[in-house]
Amino acid sequence: MRSPRPLLLALALLLPTLPAASEDGKKKPKPTPLERGIAGIQQGADTVRLQAAHDLGLLGEEAVEPLRALMKSRDPLTRECVLFAFSFMRTPADYLPEFKSGLKDTEGAVRAVALQQCHQLAPEDPIVAAAVGTAHQDKSPRVRIWSVSAAEERLRRRDQSDGWQESLSRVESLLTDKEGSVRTAAAEVWLWFCPRDTAGPAILAMASSDKDPGARATALRGLGKFPPAETLPILVAALSGGTERTRAAAAVALGEVINPATLPPDLAPKLQAALTTLLGRKTAEDRSSALRVLKAFPEDPGGHLPAVERLGSDGDPLVKNLAGEILERWKR
Numbered sequence: 001m002r003s004p005r006p007l008l009l010a011l012a013l014l015l016p017t018l019p020a021a022s023e024d025g026k027k028k029p030k031p032t033p034l035e036r037g038i039a040g041i042q043q044g045a046d047t048v049r050l051q052a053a054h055d056l057g058l059l060g061e062e063a064v065e066p067l068r069a070l071m072k073s074r075d076p077l078t079r080e081c082v083l084f085a086f087s088f089m090r091t092p093a094d095y096l097p098e099f100k101s102g103l104k105d106t107e108g109a110v111r112a113v114a115l116q117q118c119h120q121l122a123p124e125d126p127i128v129a130a131a132v133g134t135a136h137q138d139k140s141p142r143v144r145i146w147s148v149s150a151a152e153e154r155l156r157r158r159d160q161s162d163g164w165q166e167s168l169s170r171v172e173s174l175l176t177d178k179e180g181s182v183r184t185a186a187a188e189v190w191l192w193f194c195p196r197d198t199a200g201p202a203i204l205a206m207a208s209s210d211k212d213p214g215a216r217a218t219a220l221r222g223l224g225k226f227p228p229a230e231t232l233p234i235l236v237a238a239l240s241g242g243t244e245r246t247r248a249a250a251a252v253a254l255g256e257v258i259n260p261a262t263l264p265p266d267l268a269p270k271l272q273a274a275l276t277t278l279l280g281r282k283t284a285e286d287r288s289s290a291l292r293v294l295k296a297f298p299e300d301p302g303g304h305l306p307a308v309e310r311l312g313s314d315g316d317p318l319v320k321n322l323a324g325e326i327l328e329r330w331k332r
Helices: 005-017 033-040 046-070 076-087 092-102 108-121 126-133 141-155 164-176 180-193 201-209 213-225 228-238 244-257 268-279 284-294 305-311 317-330
Strands: none
Touching: 033 046, 046 076, 076 092, 076 108, 092 108, 108 126, 108 141, 141 164, 141 180, 164 180, 164 201, 180 201, 180 213, 201 213, 201 228, 213 228, 213 244, 228 244, 228 268, 244 284, 268 284, 268 305, 284 305, 284 317, 305 317
16 A cells, blocks of 8 residues: 555645635635734844834824834834834824833833934924933933934034034043943044044043954044154054954054154164064954055165065955055165
């Protein structure tokens, strides 16, 4: 007798493709766009939920009450996506009460979205203005990072009248934040708008020894904007330690600020030692960092010519090109 297994296997493979049916045998109706959106906003990956929020926003009025009900969800991401959905509505200003309600949410991510929308829709509203004014002191790193973005928006309007200096001061206060991501965001903005006469103690400390590689690299890269007397010792020291990222940032800044003719005698040996080490490193980023610094020198500053000649045939295209440019300059 033939085994029934092949037939059973075929049926099992076909079953998932059969139309879904209810208990009484009738085909289940497809969910409506509203039902799909409400279900999607509450589960799945972040991108799926954000797409559901976008779709619900486009539905407009019919989605408003179901969304309002979800503002009481225990899931923070659901509440966050609800606010995104309101922001996608045809007239987001109609939902300012919902956004203002989000300012009091217990979750920082929700407060950040609420702040962004309120700041765009009603910046003069007393409640909104108060929330924006204290955002840099919020317990959530995400809100503090948002406050940096809000300050940058004001700083880019170059008139230094109402609120400009206050915005710069808020950014400066976050240079010593306990979170590396916040310090990084603050440094990126501060370095664009701060005075150029001095880097200031916070940036110098960040460039010297910040434990967050992103924050330290941001500060190091920005030191090229300031007087060499206060930045060169930090930049030369950074070439000898840290990570590839921080060494690369130091090299970029050194290329901007270094003047071979006025390089302090006490720093020259340290710089040459660091360059010798980097030129022999296995990582292309370290080798290219050394070459970026050497591009500032009109001639070989310390016996590096053989190493640069060797790198002229390096397997990394960037290293090879940098070495070629230096050799062409040195051999003129």
